[in-house]
Amino acid sequence: MNKALIAIFIVASSVSGCTGVRLVDNQVSSFAARSVAPGSSYRFERLPSQQAEAATQDRLERSAEAALARVGLKRADTSATLIAQVLLTQRVEIGSIDRPAFGWGFGWFGRHGGISLGHGPLFPGLDERPNYWREVRLTLRDVATQTVVFETRASHDGPWSDSTAIVPAMLDAALQGFPDPPQGERRVNIEIAR
16 A cells, blocks of 8 residues: 555545534423414514624524524515514533542541642643533514414533534524424434534
């Protein structure tokens, strides 16, 4: 086998090791007050707090628009029969992980003895892990009566900080089964590219 073939094999192996999927596991609750007809049109409505964060809300609404299109709804800002409202809540939680016990010990402590040398973790920062919690809520209301016809939410927590990839998957999970999803809470897994 010549060196060129070996190099190609190594590159192909390393590239294929980087591909794959991530699992976005969601807790979903959906409630359909009445069935929404396929092809119905909607427009977005924003709360005052969402108007203050226009750039963030624009990104969220683009993701919601794509997810709603996949279930057969179309955006029509002037002639909509439904009003859509989408909300995203997210936070970062820092959790500690069990770290291995390294160090020196001698003497008496309790029954077996031991005095520790030093203070704090052996490798600072490695004993903490960020966890990203997100919840997306989508509500559809009838324009004429202002009554809620569909409500859904999806929540996910995990180690990934990239909301631009995670939130669209959460919206797809929230709309799974639309327009007549199973009632109540369920788990919906969505795979996305790594």
